[in-house]
Amino acid sequence: MSIAGPASSAPAGDVEPVANxxxxxxITGVVTGLPFVSLIFVAWQAWEGWLHPRDVVIFVLMYLLTGLGVTVGFHRLFTHRSFKTGKxxxxxxxxxxxxxxxxPMISWVADHRKHHAFSDQPGDPHSPHVDHGHGWRGALKGLLHAHMGWLFIHTERGLKTRYAPDLLKDPVVAFVDRSFLWWALGGLAVPFGLGYLLGGTLDAALTGLLWGGLVRMLVVHHVTYSINSLCHFFGRRDYATDDESRNLAWLAPFSFGESWHNNHHAFPTAAEHGMRWWQVDVSAYVIRGLERCGLAWDVVRPTPERQAAKAAA
Incomplete structure (x- = not known):
């Protein structure tokens, strides 16, 4: 499928400039490619029977923490302001x-807000449907672009002053954003430290880094990328939207509920993407937990009437 173009398109001059x-x-290539290289060591470790349960524990812990940081933090809180919380x-x-x-957080948010402003239309940073040709070749080209190709292209990235001016003015967000490198390194140092703490050897620390750092990056990244690609191509459309967003049920447990993507595009500011009791949405459960502890408030939830009014025929 290919969408030729809408009545509106992104205004000129709303692309974030890149210094180099x-x-x-x-840098994008290294961050994208290095986790794939780690699979060589994973295969060798598994073949030799050296995989230790602590490595799995470290992987799961880091996957939960960083994955929810993206889904609950970057996406539902900072991008869509679906709830409020303290500093x-x-x-x-x-x-x-x-x-x-x-x-960095502000760039991530600016890109995602621009995606919603021009979803599956010219100006969308990562649509699989715009200007990729027709037939199966166009479909594959579009899916590759939406999944990770767009990361290497700077002609559609969201201008921060246009798409995230609120975050630029927020001192907490600005501090986290400008110190991104330290938090990124911390995301590698923590599993290294946990491996040493649990195993007591340098080998244990290195396998902790392998699983809780590189393998975790690989899985978290490609689950996130799949929302941009697969969830705009495959799955159900429960709500009428002006784009190709879809719900992909099998991806929901791994994406912490992000793959109820058609639901999300129908109600972008909703804190809960799973609109039915059976639609697994771990991110929503976390937000509910914060709410019950008094750590989150003004949680946005569309009423049943709004949901029924927007349901697809």
Whole structure:
């Protein structure tokens, strides 16, 4: 499928300038490629029977922390302001999301808000449907672009002063954003330290880094990327929206509820993407937990009447 273009398109001059595109692409390539290289060591470790349960524990812990930092923090709190919370929780969620190493917070938010402003239309930074050709070749090209190709292109990235001026003015967010490198390194140092703490050897520390750092990055990144690609191509459309967003049920447990993507595009500011009792949404459960502890408030939830009015025919 290919969408030729809408009545509106992104205004000129709303693209975030990049000081050194070559350097940025090299960094993106390293961050994208290094976790794939780690699979060689994973295969060797598994073949030799050296995989230890502590490595799995470290992987799961880091996956939960950094993944929820992206879904609850970067996405539902900072991008869509679907709930409010205090400075400590905001800083914690921002740091955990930064440790996922998907880029600095404000840039992430600006790109995602621009995606919603021009979803599957010219100006969308990562649509699989715009200007990729027709037939199966166009579909594959579009899916590759939406999944990770767009990370290397700077012609559609969201201008921070246009798409995230509120975050630029927020001192907590600004601090977390400008210290991104330290949180990214921390996301690697913590599993290294946990491996040493639990195993007591340098080998244990290195396998902790392998699983809780590189393998965790690989899985978190590609689950996130799948929301941009697969969830705009495959799955159900329960609500009428002006884009190709879809609900992909099998991805929901791994994405902490983000793959109820058609639900999300129908109600972007909703804190809960799972609109039915059976739609697993771990991020929503976390937000409910924060709410019950008094750490989150003004949680946005669309009424049943709003949901029924927007339901697809």
């Amino acid at each position: 595109e070559t350097r940025d692409r090299i 400590v929780v905001r800083a914690t969620l921002g740091i955990l999301g930064s440790a996922a190493i998907e880029g």
